[in-house]
Amino acid sequence: MKLARVAHPPARALKFRQAAIAYLHYAVLYEFGAWTLLQRDLFPAARGPVWMWFVLGAAIAAGVIWALWSWQNPWFARVVWALVAFRLPTLIDGAFFGGDLDVPEGLYLAAALVVLANLWMLARAAWDV
Secondary structure, three states, X not given: OOOXXXXXXXXXXXXXXXXXXXXXXXXXXXXXXXXXXXXXXXOOHHHOOHHHHHHHHHHHHHHHHHHHHHHOOHHHHHHHHHHHHOOHHHHHHHHHHOOOOOOOHHHHHHHHHXXXXXXXXXXXXXXOX
């Protein structure tokens, strides 16, 4: 089954490509953030093998980036926006209330800022006409 690309005006298509690039940066932050947690023995071991999470994260990121760049479906961008927005409560808790892990608050705050920038780019693709 081939997913049909929606024919958007060039300005709207550009917003989808920009959202894909922003999501790439978001994914890189999370992969390297997880790597940093692993190096400092802060990665939650109870959640399964570490390699599985790195591979799964990279696969999801690749799929989302491809779909935003190629498929350019506004509803897909809206669903991704909603899923990314669910990261904010954890990041806000960690940045301002210490969180559950022994991770510096600055890491949570930096991640929250990257999430907000990513949400902004996704929203431009999903809802701007």
